[in-house]
Amino acid sequence: MSNDNLIVKAKRSKGDDGYKTFSVRIKEETVAKIDAVSSKTGRSRNELIGMFLEYAVDRCVVEGQE
Numbered sequence: 001m002s003n004d005n006l007i008v009k010a011k012r013s014k015g016d017d018g019y020k021t022f023s024v025r026i027k028e029e030t031v032a033k034i035d036a037v038s039s040k041t042g043r044s045r046n047e048l049i050g051m052f053l054e055y056a057v058d059r060c061v062v063e064g065q066e
Helices: 028-041 045-059
Strands: none
Touching (some): 028 045
């Protein structure tokens, strides 16, 4: 006898995937540049922004900190 049950796994709660959603304001010129890179690479705007932020935050130097 075959098992015809539909198995539905529980969905993780929002935020459990290690990502956080928030809004930012960006100049239209910057969005256009990101969209151009997106078109050339086939990557989403969201994916690129995440990559750009990870790159920048890892290389950020704070001056004048005591």
